Amino acid sequence: MIRNDWKIEEIQEIYNSPLLELIYRAATVHRQYNDTGEVQVCTLLSIKTGGCSEDCAYCPQAARYSTGVDVHALMQKDQVLEYAAKAKAAGSTRFCMGAAWREVRDNRDFDRVIDMVKGVNEMGMEVCCTLGMLTETQAQKLADAGLYAYNHNLDTSKEYYTEIITTRTYDDRLETLDNVRKAGISVCCGGIVGLGETHADRIKMLYTLSTMPEHPESVPINALVAVAGTPLENNQKVDVWDMVKMIATARILMPKAMVRLSAGRATMSVSDQAMCFMAGANSIFTGEKLLTTPNPSFDEDQAMFNLLGITPREAFKEEKELVG
Numbered sequence: 001m002i003r004n005d006w007k008i009e010e011i012q013e014i015y016n017s018p019l020l021e022l023i024y025r026a027a028t029v030h031r032q033y034n035d036t037g038e039v040q041v042c043t044l045l046s047i048k049t050g051g052c053s054e055d056c057a058y059c060p061q062a063a064r065y066s067t068g069v070d071v072h073a074l075m076q077k078d079q080v081l082e083y084a085a086k087a088k089a090a091g092s093t094r095f096c097m098g099a100a101w102r103e104v105r106d107n108r109d110f111d112r113v114i115d116m117v118k119g120v121n122e123m124g125m126e127v128c129c130t131l132g133m134l135t136e137t138q139a140q141k142l143a144d145a146g147l148y149a150y151n152h153n154l155d156t157s158k159e160y161y162t163e164i165i166t167t168r169t170y171d172d173r174l175e176t177l178d179n180v181r182k183a184g185i186s187v188c189c190g191g192i193v194g195l196g197e198t199h200a201d202r203i204k205m206l207y208t209l210s211t212m213p214e215h216p217e218s219v220p221i222n223a224l225v226a227v228a229g230t231p232l233e234n235n236q237k238v239d240v241w242d243m244v245k246m247i248a249t250a251r252i253l254m255p256k257a258m259v260r261l262s263a264g265r266a267t268m269s270v271s272d273q274a275m276c277f278m279a280g281a282n283s284i285f286t287g288e289k290l291l292t293t294p295n296p297s298f299d300e301d302q303a304m305f306n307l308l309g310i311t312p313r314e315a316f317k318e319e320k321e322l323v324g
Helices: 008-015 019-033 077-089 108-122 136-145 158-164 170-182 199-210 240-253 270-278 298-308 317-323
Strands: 038-048 094-099 126-130 149-151 186-188 191-193 218-223 258-261 283-285
Touching: 008 019, 008 199, 008 240, 019 240, 019 270, 038 077, 038 108, 038 258, 077 094, 077 108, 094 108, 094 149, 108 126, 108 136, 136 170, 149 218, 158 199, 170 186, 186 218, 191 199, 191 240, 199 240, 218 240, 240 258, 240 270, 258 270, 270 298
Parallel strands: 038 094, 038 283, 094 126, 126 149, 149 186, 191 218, 218 258, 258 283
Antiparallel strands: none
């Protein structure tokens, strides 16, 4: 049963249950609501890199940190479509474009992004953007251009948020998600593990996600990639079992969501990732980079899929099932 009325105590009980029991329960829910033999393959491209005015403590693209990330202006449409075609040929069915902006501005660059969205949509891929904060009007323009999904992560709990970001508020994030919903765009929203948060913070973030009027259609679970030059450069590597626990809990709370094993995969073994898939992950980013941080290559992921007997989920599957 799909629920939006979870109590924080219920989520605590699930999250803190014995790990093998948790994985079994999550796998059972996953099998009930999803095809466990398929995984959504997504590709993320940084279409405008670096120079961001935000102070997100984990982000190498913040202008105030010295991380060695080169600032690049907005890419040309033909370059983006060429990369999207390469991703599609490698098996990706969702293509996400990320720009290091605090918020979208109504200018020529936004008009260019609208054209990119139209171009990727015409290729038959689910097109996603992550561009920072959006107004209701901007969200509608993206929807009219054919945008399928919009990514805007909560990152952590509301209580811990100000320890990580001070240049926007938690409510700013929630307002953007509301604007995305009003425009009829699919919501992609999750968080990051390893920011220095407590287990209680992780539980509170999952509570916020799972008690939304509609669950996010996609829930990325990221492991912090500690980048030299950021305030979190010395944070310890996230334990794989923390990722498994988060994925399993998210799967139980939001049975139909695409739970995405996102940042941090580059340091995971195939067996680590297999445990995450067993716990309910059914989406990944593939390609050499996630914006500016390392990620497994297309070929590595294809070899893993062949070993595990996984096939890529087709684009627009849910829409096709509703029509059928």
